[in-house]
Every structure is written in C-alpha cells, then in structure tokens.
Amino acid sequence: MREVFHQSLEEVQDRLVEISELVTVAIEKATRAFGTSDVTLAEEVIEADSVIDDSATALDELAIEILARQQPVARDLRIVVAALRVSASLERMGDIAEHIAQLTRMRFPERAIPKGLKSTFTKMGELDVEVARTLTAILRDGDLALVETLRALDDRIDDLHLSVFEKVLGENWQGEAGATVDATLASRYLERFADHALSVAKKMAYLATGDWKPDTDTIAVIAAEQIAEQLAERAAE
Amino acid sequence: MREVFHQSLEEVQDRLVEISELVTVAIEKATRAFGTSDVTLAEEVIEADSVIDDSATALDELAIEILARQQPVARDLRIVVAALRVSASLERMGDIAEHIAQLTRMRFPERAIPKGLKSTFTKMGELDVEVARTLTAILRDGDLALVETLRALDDRIDDLHLSVFEKVLGENWQGEAGATVDATLASRYLERFADHALSVAKKMAYLATGDWKPDTDTIAVIAAEQIAEQLAERAAE
Numbered sequence: 001m002r003e004v005f006h007q008s009l010e011e012v013q014d015r016l017v018e019i020s021e022l023v024t025v026a027i028e029k030a031t032r033a034f035g036t037s038d039v040t041l042a043e044e045v046i047e048a049d050s051v052i053d054d055s056a057t058a059l060d061e062l063a064i065e066i067l068a069r070q071q072p073v074a075r076d077l078r079i080v081v082a083a084l085r086v087s088a089s090l091e092r093m094g095d096i097a098e099h100i101a102q103l104t105r106m107r108f109p110e111r112a113i114p115k116g117l118k119s120t121f122t123k124m125g126e127l128d129v130e131v132a133r134t135l136t137a138i139l140r141d142g143d144l145a146l147v148e149t150l151r152a153l154d155d156r157i158d159d160l161h162l163s164v165f166e167k168v169l170g171e172n173w174q175g176e177a178g179a180t181v182d183a184t185l186a187s188r189y190l191e192r193f194a195d196h197a198l199s200v201a202k203k204m205a206y207l208a209t210g211d212w213k214p215d216t217d218t219i220a221v222i223a224a225e226q227i228a229e230q231l232a233e234r235a236a237e
Numbered sequence: 238m239r240e241v242f243h244q245s246l247e248e249v250q251d252r253l254v255e256i257s258e259l260v261t262v263a264i265e266k267a268t269r270a271f272g273t274s275d276v277t278l279a280e281e282v283i284e285a286d287s288v289i290d291d292s293a294t295a296l297d298e299l300a301i302e303i304l305a306r307q308q309p310v311a312r313d314l315r316i317v318v319a320a321l322r323v324s325a326s327l328e329r330m331g332d333i334a335e336h337i338a339q340l341t342r343m344r345f346p347e348r349a350i351p352k353g354l355k356s357t358f359t360k361m362g363e364l365d366v367e368v369a370r371t372l373t374a375i376l377r378d379g380d381l382a383l384v385e386t387l388r389a390l391d392d393r394i395d396d397l398h399l400s401v402f403e404k405v406l407g408e409n410w411q412g413e414a415g416a417t418v419d420a421t422l423a424s425r426y427l428e429r430f431a432d433h434a435l436s437v438a439k440k441m442a443y444l445a446t447g448d449w450k451p452d453t454d455t456i457a458v459i460a461a462e463q464i465a466e467q468l469a470e471r472a473a474e
Contacts, residue, residue: 060318063318064314064315064318067304067314067318068310068311068314071308073305074305077301077304077305078301081297081300081301081304081321084318084321084322085321085325088322088325165418168414168418169414169415169418173414175414177405177406177410177412177417178406180414180417180418180421181402181405181406181417181421184417184418184421184422185421185425188422188425
C-alpha cells in the first residue's frame with residue numbers, strides 16, 4: 001500500500017513537470033509569434049491551450065482520487081494540496097500565453113509590437129521563457145535554491161515592465177491610442193508570468209516547511225539551508 | 238464524530254461567505270474611490286486587503302486540517318477541495334480591488350478615470366458589486382440558479398469592457414497616452430472580477446455534480462433542475 005502511494009505521489013510530480021513543460025513551450029512560441037507577427041505560430045499556441053487545460057483537470061482528478069483512496073497525512077497531504085494550487089497557476093500561465101497569441105492574431109498582418117518597444121518586449125519574452133524553465137526545474141528537482149533565481153528574473157521583468165510605461169508616457173512616444181493599448185496589455189501579460197511562477201515556487205516552499213505562506217526571508221533561509229546542505233554533501237563525497 | 242465533521246464543513250462554508258462579504262466591501266469601496274478620486278477610501282481598501290489574504294490562508298489551513306483529521310470522501314471531499322479553489326479566487330478578487338485603489342491613489346489629486354469614460358466605469362463598478370453580492374449568495378445558499386444571473390452580469394460587463402476600447406480607439410478620443418494606459422488597465426481589472434466569480438460558481442457546480450469542469454449547458458441544466466425543484470416544493474406547500 002505504501003509503495004503504491006509513493007508511486008501516486010511521483011505521478012503527481014511527473015504530471016506537474018509535464019504541464020510546466022507544456023507551459024514553457026506555450027510561452028516560448030507565444031512570445032516568438034508576438035515578436036515576429038507569426039500568425040501560424042500564434043494559432044498553434046491558441047490550439048494547444050486546451051491540452052494544458054485538460055492536463056491540469058486530469059491532475060486535479062488524480063489528486064482528488066489520492067485524497068479519497070489513500071487519505072494521506074502530514075507532508076504527503078501537503079504535497080497533494082499544493083499540487084492542486086500549482087496546477088491552477090500553470091493553467092493560468094497557459095491562458096496568458098494564449099492571450100499574447102490572440103493579440104498577435106488580432107493585429108495581423110500589422111505588427112502587434114508597437115514601434116520603439118521591440119527590444120524591450122523581446123527581452124521580456126526571453127526572460128519569461130527562462131522563468132518557465134526555472135519553474136520546471138524547481139518542480140522536477142525540488143531545488144528551492146532556484147527560487148532566488150526566479151525572484152531575480154521577476155525583478156528584471158518588473159523593471160522592463162516599468163520601462164514600457166516610462167516610454168509610453170514619455171515625451172517621445174508617438175504611438176496612437178491603439179499602440180498604447182497594445183503596449184499596456186502586452187506588458188501586463190508578460191509581467192504576470194513571473195508573478196504566477198513565484199506564487200508556484202512559494203507553494204513549493206510550503207511543501208518543504210509546512211508554512212502555507214512563507215515570506216521572502218523564510219524562502220531565502222530555506223534556500224540558504226539547501227545550498228549549505230548541498231555544499232556539505234559535495235564536500236563529503 | 239460525524240456531527241463534528243459536519244460542523245467543520247459548515248465552518249468552511251461560513252468562512253467562504255465571510256471572505257466573499259469582505260471582497261464585496263473591497264470592490265464597492267475601490268470602485269467608489271476610483272469614481273470619486275477618494276484617496277482616503279482607496280487607502281482603506283489597500284490596508285484591508287491583508288485581512289482578506291489572512292482569512293483565505295486561515296481557511297486553507299482549516300481545509301487541510303479537515304483533510305488530515307477527518308479524511309472525508311465523496312461529496313464531502315469535493316466540498317473541501319472546492320473550498321481551496323474558491324478561496325484562491327476570492328483572494329485574487331481582493332487583489333484586483335487593491336489594484337484599482339492603487340490606481341486611484343497613484344493619480345491623486347488628478348482623477349483616475351479618463352474624461353469621457355466616467356459613466357461607463359461607474360456602471361462597470363456597480364455591476365461588479367452586484368457580481369460579488371450574487372457570488373456571496375451562491376456560496377451561502379448553494380443556489381446554482383444564480384449562476385445564470387452571474388453569467389448575464391458577466392456578459393453586460395464584457396460589453397462595457399469592449400465599449401471602453403471602442404471609445405479609446407475611436408476618432409473622438411482625445412486622451413493622452415497616460416489616459417489611454419489608465420483606461421486600459423482599469424477596464425481590464427473591472428472585467429476580471431466577473432471572470433473570477435464565474436470560475437468560483439463553476440467550482441460550486443462541481444460540488445453539486447462531481448464534474449470538475451462543467452460546461453455551460455451542464456450549469457444551465459442544474460440551474461433548471463433546481464428551479465423546477467423549488468417550484469415543485471412551493472406548489473406542494
């Protein structure tokens with residue numbers, strides 16, 4: 001029975017990693033389609049979103065089945081509950097990738113990126129892909145030291161998000177209202193990915209500590225402890 | 238034991254209703270502050286958001302405790318799992334109310350609502366308050382017929398959201414880029430409340446049916462069945 005149970009928990013984790021990989025592909029394709037006005041690629045993202053949604057639903061069903069049949073307690077219970085929350089965030093990240101693809105399709109054959117913002121949005125897109133890859137690694141390896149990497153990426157994305165508004169509200173902005181609307185929505189979408197990823201990472205920290213809502217310091221401490229442990233392990237090898 | 242258990246489930250429900258009431262107050266105050274540039278009221282909303290966050294966290298802890306100690310199955314299990322999802326949506330609605338309050342504070346002493354959009358945003362705000370009240374009633378009474386009311390409110394809000402973009406992108410729009418950014422963000426925030434509320438209502442429908450993701454028709458059927466039942470009950474009285 002115990003062995004079956006641990007297989008189920010492993011399956012929960014495997015599926016979370018799978019969904020996170022699907023989300024990474026969606027973000028990579030959506031931001032590339034947005035940057036190159038590639039409407040075919042945008043359509044692909046829009047079509048593929050239902051796969052992410054269905055995978056998240058299937059994971060929720062698995063989690064509920066585990067709760068009903070195996071009635072986990074303590075840390076195992078927290079893993080299952082956290083998985084429900086993580087899947088919701090991943091699904092939402094997929095939705096946002098779809099929004100970016102829709103923006104690309106709506107403007108086609110015009111470019112969706114307003115003039116003067118191409119390099120900023122390209123950079124934000126690259127950082128978002130890195131965010132998704134880092135999140136996948138955290139879900140796969142449980143390496144909470146990567147939470148700090150995520151936080152650093154989020155800070156850089158926030159700076160770029162602010163720089164979009166500085167540009168749009170600056171004296172040299174020549175965009176019409178349509179370009180201003182697009183810039184505002186796109187920047188908001190591109191900024192949200194990292195927020196969701198950080199929220200997922202916090203749920204992972206909860207797994208490790210039993211704290212539902214650890215603050216920044218707690219996460220930093222856990223990360224520091226994990227790094228110290230890893231170094232100690234390596235030194236002992 | 239069974240009796241204790243049902244008390245706990247009732248407490249889960251009571252707390253969801255309480256949080257939903259706090260969210261209703263936040264939306265009412267935030268949209269009023271936004272409409273009247275009342276920075277004191279905006280500050281109140283910003284300050285009160287931590288109460289919503291803490292209440293949602295406390296509810297999550299209660300749900301986990303119930304899962305661990307009472308190991309519910311079948312419908313009871315679904316109620317507890319749904320509560321975890323509902324609390325996350327309510328918390329997010331509180332965050333959005335806070336964003337609207339922050340927008341109000343950021344523009345103060347200027348008006349946060351761009352010229353020409355006052356009546357549209359006022360109407361959206363009123364409908365959002367109605368959305369929150371309807372959601373509270375669904376959580377309190379489990380009356381899924383109200384899901385259709387929610388859907389109708391969501392449609393009206395979506396129409397107003399579109400009308401904001403029509404105005405901003407129309408020939409007569411004289412707002413500067415700052416006004417366009419504000420209109421875009423505010424309209425997006427005001428539109429999201431109803432999306433979250435509908436998502437919560439779908440979780441409630443899941444409670445009733447065991448379907449994690451009922452489509453529109455399923456909800457309509459459940460609502461129709463409930464209405465028929467109520468009418469039959471009244472006729473029998």
